[in-house]
Amino acid sequence: MKFFIDTANIEEIRKANELKILDGITTNPTLIAKTGKPFMEVVKEILNEVPDKPVSLEVASTDYEGMLREAEQLAKLGDNVVIKIPITIDGLKAVKYLEYNGVKTNVTLIFSPMQALLAMKAGASYISPFVGRLDDISHTGMELISQIKTIRDNYGYNSQIIIASVRNPLHVLEGALVGADIATIPYKVISQLIKHPLTDIGLERFLKDWENVPEKPF
Numbered sequence: 001m002k003f004f005i006d007t008a009n010i011e012e013i014r015k016a017n018e019l020k021i022l023d024g025i026t027t028n029p030t031l032i033a034k035t036g037k038p039f040m041e042v043v044k045e046i047l048n049e050v051p052d053k054p055v056s057l058e059v060a061s062t063d064y065e066g067m068l069r070e071a072e073q074l075a076k077l078g079d080n081v082v083i084k085i086p087i088t089i090d091g092l093k094a095v096k097y098l099e100y101n102g103v104k105t106n107v108t109l110i111f112s113p114m115q116a117l118l119a120m121k122a123g124a125s126y127i128s129p130f131v132g133r134l135d136d137i138s139h140t141g142m143e144l145i146s147q148i149k150t151i152r153d154n155y156g157y158n159s160q161i162i163i164a165s166v167r168n169p170l171h172v173l174e175g176a177l178v179g180a181d182i183a184t185i186p187y188k189v190i191s192q193l194i195k196h197p198l199t200d201i202g203l204e205r206f207l208k209d210w211e212n213v214p215e216k217p218f
Helices: 010-018 029-035 039-049 064-075 089-100 113-121 131-136 141-155 169-178 187-194 197-211
Strands: 002-006 022-026 055-058 081-086 105-110 126-129 160-163 182-185
Touching: 002 010, 002 187, 010 022, 010 039, 010 187, 022 182, 029 039, 039 055, 055 105, 064 081, 064 089, 081 089, 089 105, 089 113, 105 113, 113 126, 113 141, 126 141, 131 141, 131 169, 141 160, 141 169, 160 169, 169 182, 169 187, 182 187
Parallel strands: 002 022, 002 182, 022 055, 055 081, 081 105, 105 126, 126 160, 160 182
Antiparallel strands: none
């Protein structure tokens, strides 16, 4: 499973990148707004930090022409830019056009297997089902991931499945067991993946025992 980080905070991206397990970045208008910085300043910082990893940048327009206009501007910023587009009629048309012309896309705000199927048929490089938001309304978000993977495998589509709206380590675990390609994870959850209370207890015990070792070599 690939690990993307879901943030526009450059410090979080740097910390995750230092772990040497980071495979990509996803952003959205909400995450960029949280930084309090101008859009282009945020984007350039991210692309400079990870020039060799895919970075999803979302269009703000909802109409076909506007999506293509913004996608063209964003794609010029780097070869690793992926255009993030919502699952709408105009969005699907834009995905088809962009992918045909060599621009990678990430179809977002997917909440049903049929939406995912349409995005895969349009040729999306990535699709982003939102598991956490489904859980919030008493649906089982991970069931959607399983359904999408089955459909993709049945027909041989090439779209990579990104588990989005990840809220906790369990989402990552369940996604890995199902066989999702990617989980895009907030930095807080990445940190939680590393932690375990028994690890902390064991480390504390080892350090105490080390103090009693005679003639330490270092």
